[in-house]
Amino acid sequence: MKTNKQNADFLHIGKKLIKWYQTNARQLPWRENQHPYNIWISEIVLQQTQVKQGLGHYLRFIERFPTAKELHKASEDDVLLYWKGLGYYSRAINLHKAAHQIIEEFDGKFPTHYQDILKLKGVGKYTAAAVASICFDEKIPAIDGNFYRVLSRIFADDFDMSSSKAFQYFTDLALLIMPEDKPGDFNQAIMDIGSEICKPKNPLCGECPVNDDCIAYQTGRISEFPMKTKKAKVTDLSLKYYFIKFQNQFLIKQRGNDFIWKKLYEFPTSVPAEWEELIMNSKIINHKLTHKNMTIEINTIELESKKALEKFASDNEYLIVDEKLADEKSFPKPLETFYKKRNVGEIGRLPF
DNA sequence: AATGCGGGGCG
DNA sequence: CGCCCAGCATT
Incomplete structure (x- = not known):
């Protein structure tokens, strides 16, 4: 972490994001309540997948498998049938395995702590952080591609997001702007802004609630971030x-x-x-x-x-x-x- | 550290 | 139409 950022107070940025989220959040079916099962399914569906594409699949999936118990009872083939067309089919297989874990290892109760959620098949650091923050108020930033992009622009930071150290680096950066309260709203604000406003191409900076805190925007250098080295593609x-x-x-x-x-x-x-x-x-x-x-x-x-x-x-x-x-x-x-x-x-x- | 997985979006 | 895409598991 760069020392020039350590003593400054950036928490006001996170507070603005939360406030913005509370009146501008997208209305999405998994946001109607905070059931961890629904949030979990939505996060898995949305991995590498746009909301527009995943929404219909999410609704059909939840209708067919409304709880972990129903998912546990289903056959793998049935689960795959409801994943048809979404791609990355190991997500569906892992979802099914994780339902078994919930029933057998967690006594039918969805795990309530980041470290336990992380034990579920197909759940990595991003998804565990998203579920833990949204459903259980754990203060853990959900670091994904959106987060890399938003943070690198706010701080005009050219840390290479392809680096193996990027995850830790951007976690530290995220914690600088992340308030103690409302971690779920904070993470979801980043998700919404990342996909709707702070887009990879042609971002809508005029609509961004933190555009006056964004160094890249203020200095007209939005297109420089995030910095990413593309590795040469190796083909036999x-x-x-x-x-x-x-x-x-x-x-x-x-x-x-x-x-x-x-x-x-x-x-x-x-x-x-x-x-x-x-x-x-x-x-x-x-x-x-x-x-x-x-x-x-x-x-x-x-x-x-x-x-x-x-x-x-x-x-x-x-x-x-x-x-x-x-x-x-x-x-x-x-x-x-x-x-x-x-x-x-x-x-x-x-x-x- | 590199690779495979899969669709849709984008230039 | 080729290229791109940081999430996760596997190697």
């Missing part, structure tokens, strides 16, 4: 090449301008079916290599004549190059490696 890639040659000459073609290795040269990526017969009589050397997250298979085919090579090249618009000339072309790294050490490999059959 499997490639197959044919190193088709006659003596010291072989075939290459320049890649297009899309995907990877733009404009670099590579070996043929396929062998047309009409060449199959000719190639069946050739010696095939199979070579596999890995590079980063790629696996590349290269089949070396020694043709019987220069004429065959030329025919193949003109049929498929390949370039015939000399081994020395090839050095002047730009190859992707794994192909260049192969090109320089291509005497490695095993004799095999062509894998058509």
